[in-house]
Amino acid sequence: MRIIKQDIILGVLFILMTLFGALGGYAFKRLSTYKPGINKGFLFFFLSGGMLYFLGAISNIILLRYLPYTILYPLSSVTYIWTILISYFLLSEKVTRKKIVGITLIIVGAAFLIK
Template identity: 45%
Template sequence: MENFFAIAFWLLVSTLSGSIGAIYLKKAMNKMPSFTLKNIATSVDFYIGAFLYILSAQTNIQLYKHLDYSIGFPMTSIGYIWTILISYFVFKEKITKEKILAIILIVIGIAFLGSAGGVS
């Protein structure tokens, strides 16, 4: 059971920080009048997004300590679910029937992978 909580924790932190990091990078790009080194260097949103991406990569490594790569990497598709939800609340994007179906398929796929084992 201890391994389950470690896996759930690292999966949550990894996928959520990656999705939020992408949101901040999008916000940074939306605010920039042009894509220049100066604009990037002075963008707080860019630094937050980059930090969260690095955090996501680091926590992914922790996740792979507990799961086989063939199981762990596909499980990071949970990030797509976070991205759909965050996009809805932050950017007011619509959640369509196709997106709901995609979420359902991701959850089903993760359930199959989780039942396949692969815990290291």
């Protein structure tokens, strides 16, 4: 029972790690629309992006304690799945067939790495 509970916690932490990375990238994309300097938009997205990347890094460090490096880092490519969804829904970017094929290959590759 304890192993199952730990696996669930690690799974949630992994999802959060990849989501933090994708949201950090989104914040920096939004940051790029502001002039650098002391203004609300620039500071908000700069601090948000930095904090999200920081949370992703902390999550990554915790996960490395429990998961092999050779599994965790390749699985980090799941971040690109979040990125496609975020870019489509929040930035109205196009999702092409090539992108869908790429995401599908990431999912298939990740499935091979999971126990």
